Amino acid sequence: MPYFAGKQRLLLMPQLHNYITGKWIAGDGEGQALFNAVTGETIAITSTKGLDFNAVLQYARTVGNPALRKMTFHERGNMLKALALYLREHLPLFYDTSYKTGATKADSWVDIEGGIGNLFANASLRRKFPDTTFAVDGDTHILGKQNTFAATHILTPKEGVAIHINAFNFPVWGMLEKIAVNLLAGMPCVVKPATVTSYLTEAVVQKIIASGILPEGALQLICGSAGDMLKYVTAQDVVTFTGSAYTGQKLKAHPQIISESVPFNMEADSLNCMVLAPDVEPGMPEWDLFIKEVRKEMTTKAGQKCTAVRRIFVPDNKLADVSRSLTAALMQTVIGNPLNEKVRMGSLAGQEQRNELFAQVQQLLAASQIIYGSLDSVEVVDADASTGAFVSPLLLLNETPWQQTVSHEVEAFGPVSTLMPYRDMEEAIALSKMGKGSLCSSIITASEKHARAYVIGAASHHGRILVLNNDCAKENTGHGSPLPLLVHGGPGRAGGGEEMGGIRGVKHYLQRTAVQGSPTMLTAITQVYQQYAKGNTGGIHPFKKTFDELAIGDQLITDKKLITSELIDQFADLSGDHFYAHIAGTDFNGTMFEKQVAHGYLLMSLAAGLFVDSYEKNPVLLNYGIDELRFTKPVYPGTEISVRFTCKEKLPQDKKEETDIDKGIVKWLVEIFDDTDEPLVGVATILTMVAR
Structure with missing residues (x-):
């Protein structure tokens, strides 16, 4: 152990270690003394003197980043969940250390268990993302009249490292609420807690590293001064800061951050x-x-x-x-x-x-x-x-x-x-x-x-x-x-940043890229079926395939069904929906319709009758819901409708219990056509639960 020179005598003191480049390393020199806030006693010293900060960042980019980028959002989310469960096993140690910061049991609960809760909350966000290494962002836009040219946006992890410069007041929550977001996004991080309470952060990181849950290089810790670390940031990195507005503005104006256009997210103390x-x-x-x-x-x-x-x-x-x-x-x-x-x-x-x-x-x-x-x-x-x-x-x-x-x-x-x-x-x-x-x-x-x-x-x-x-x-x-699911940040003096906010927070660490091409090519790239893309027709009915057997673009073109006035009357009696437009004897002058019109839900029900594989058991376990249902054109008696039914997207589900059926959610694009085939009379995305 190194010696710390006090004002009157030398004291042999334990030293905090930095976790960098896969090793626990103590800095050179005498270091800075850290004190028990309750008793005033010196409890440790820390130093980052002699550390190669360029090597630290390069290690994250070359070791941690590739490892995380290979993982899917679901794998990263489950990693966060496993880490949260692991950290809960060590709460007594964290609480004992937290008391030295001056925090009461209630204060420590917010810091420690609040931080762990943030890991759980961000882990649950995996369900909002596909089980892929990237995500599609927003709607697809058809750019040509012939429906052969389209565009969408994708989100991919940045290829750099997230650098978190945190405040002293929440040594655990301040770290966990930030790393949860960048890890889910697929970026590694370097955490630099405020030195005065870094001994509590170090205690938590020791357990995180010992768990082996995170890939090597995903998390590094600096206990002490950040030295010249910002000198080595690049355009693919992200820097976040929590603390005083003055310090945050000074860091944000760093020449390297300006020259490289490095994203800088600041959450500054404010006059709430x-x-x-x-x-x-x-x-x-x-x-x-x-x-x-x-x-x-x-x-x-x-x-x-x-x-x-x-x-x-x-x-x-x-x-x-x-x-x-x-x-x-x-x-x-x-x-x-x-x-x-x-x-x-x-x-x-x-x-x-x-x-x-x-x-x-x-x-x-x-x-x-x-x-x-x-x-x-x-x-x-x-x-x-x-x-x-x-x-x-x-x-x-x-x-x-x-x-x-x-x-x-x-x-x-x-x-x-x-x-x-x-x-x-x-x-x-x-x-x-x-x-x-x-x-x-x-x-x-x-x-x-x-x-x-x-x-x-x-x-x-x-x-x-x-x-x-x-x-x-x-x-x-x-x-x-x-x-964790709401925006944390504020304008002006508060820094103008957003640390969290559910999916919004994750997107801070993802690059949004517009991709243009044919709907078929976009489907191949995104693995989400794009309307007007070529489908995979023929073969067995899609409902006879398991979750794993289904391929994006698997498609069924159904037979036709004649819409009659009798069907509309029967559906009105069955459902109780006797809206005037569905009644044959209505005077339609001054309305939007020429004559009796079919219920939209009748069309959707008949569509289900056309595309559902009936009578025999199959891998489809249940209907999970309908998204984005639209009725775009009136359908009158005498019209024949048909359906184009396409596997749009697959979302695996985690088992909650070992006895659960292994399954996933499949999204299907339902396009309802009339005799003219153009435009559609109805479109929807239905969800089914399918066995694996």
């Missing part, structure tokens, strides 16, 4: 706000929800959240009542050692963070006054306030938010929020925008009118808005909780 609507009065459920939510957002993770509420806007005639209620709520917050079950707020991540916080608060006090809390003292349980990084929650009051604008400009990254008055909803909306772009905002209201006005008026400046009332009180996820 919460609005109490004018309709909410003391005693209403929404009043209690508001007070509870503000207190929670101020004290969770000791306010060290990029989504924490920094500005609180309330009607000017309720300012005094809100001040009293919030003060009473904050007084109930027990601060101290997070290992104590009574403690509800732990410490900041370290002394450096506390010093920065106090400097930021001093700037805010130029326009505000403290109405709860103290900069000078804090009562703690089972801890020493002088050695741990403890602070008191601070509620500030700015009575003139239009004139004293520092509250909209300076963020104190800790348990600090500023209370400000407004006169009407227009003012509340305008004040919310003075933060110049935020990750999230909340409005607490029982009024649909106020909710709509605020959301539509403030949406341009916020990445997410929570509308909170008594109806959703029990199930809402809270002001400060990003969800």
